[in-house]
């Protein structure tokens with residue numbers, strides 16, 4: 001019998017014997033060998049982050065140390081410790097500076113990128129607009145946008161570009177919520193600009209510094225950033241030209257009005273918040289709906305059950321604040337989709353500003369922490385038959401399904417920096433999913449292989465998703 005050595009992770013006693021810690025024996029959990037700089041670990045991560053982290057968890061356990069010069073990084077895939085980090089130790093953490101620098105190129109200094117007091121006051125100003133009651137008020141807007149979008153879908157298509165169609169729809173929804181306007185002609189340009197900036201951001205995460213954007217080969221990124229900023233600016237200027245009494249009740253008006261009651265939001269802050277809400281508010285919901293559509297198409301029984309519920313509850317009507325809570329099974333299909341395909345599979349890495357006690361490890365100030373949400377979501381210890389699509393596991397009365405530990409399921413993060421838009425996202429996705437099932441049957445195109453998830457800021461299919469659709473009579 002192999003006795004656990006003092007090197008081994010106390011949370012994963014079965015670590016292999018070669019799992020020697022790289023740093024101080026008292027300080028660092030086990031992890032892969034580093035070589036001279038550890039940069040080969042970085043290269044492995046940049047090629048396939050989810051796959052590489054899964055292999056390291058298998059080899060070294062739930063808490064893995066990576067020495068990537070000049071950093072010490074600790075990957076925490078133990079649900080209780082991940083939660084402890086995000087909730088109990090939140091005030092000992094800031095977000096990884098490099099990640100924030102990359103995000104700031106697009107988001108400026110918004111609630112997503114701010115820290116400390118600046119973050120607290122932004123979050124405080126924004127929260128009321130994103131509480132469940134406030135979000136309910138957006139349902140008619142979502143219904144109108146979805147009705148118009150689905151009316152443009154064909155009656156039948158064996159290879160319908162559903163990813164592009166759903167992205168357009170969620171973009172339209174968020175533009176109506178923020179600016180009370182449709183995206184119209186801008187849609188294709190914006191979609192392309194977002195793809196270019198996301199790809200650029202994804203590549204830059206793995207470099208210690210970015211080359212300046214005026215470099216000739218960054219022309220596309222420069223142009224795309226300009227396109228997105230111009231889009232926000234155009235809507236903002238249009239609003240400012242209107243008399244105040246004519247301002248519609250939307251998120252931009254709420255942001256502008258919050259400047260009146262002493263919240264120190266500059267006009268640049270308003271622009272930055274609009275950009276974050278625009279991007280975070282539609283890319284994530286689009287990606288989740290795309291994965292949901294795949295799960296429905298590849299699990300026809302689940303699709304049938306969800307549709308039967310929609311028909312029984314809605315009886316052909318549009319979803320509303322009153323009927324949405326009755327769509328319990330449909331919500332379970334969305335939750336199960338978020339388990340299998342969490343669109344933010346790795347929360348933004350955190351940096352410790354002081355020593356952090358995590359289980360039996362005391363990890364010094366400046367340690368970087370990474371939380372692989374996707375690994376916890378597919379861990380057979382917390383979710384039986386984890387690769388299977390089984391919405392019933394989220395039923396409150398599911399027989400014989402043990403409750404996973406808190407922290408094992410965190411598609412929206414946890415702690416004070418939990419997703420600001422989680423209620424809006426669930427509300428919007430439920431409305432759109434219900435309306436889609438009312439109108440169309442989804443199936444996998446003949447001969448199509450299961451999509452490979454890749455991380456491109458959000459988790460997306462490697463190739464744009466196409467599905468077969470058939471209008472229901």
Ligand code: HEM
Nearest residue numbers: 112280281284285288344347348412413417419420421425
């Ligand atoms: C399926 C949809 C969504 C998912 C899975 C999702 C996921 C997440 C996650 C995991 C975080 C925390 C990141 C971290 O801790 O590092 C986050 C933060 C955030 N999300 Fe979402 N999100 C979704 C939709 C939305 C929507 C619709 C909005 C806004 C309209 C939004 C706005 C934000 C903002 C502003 C933050 C930063 C909050 C802060 O730092 O205080 N998200 N989201």
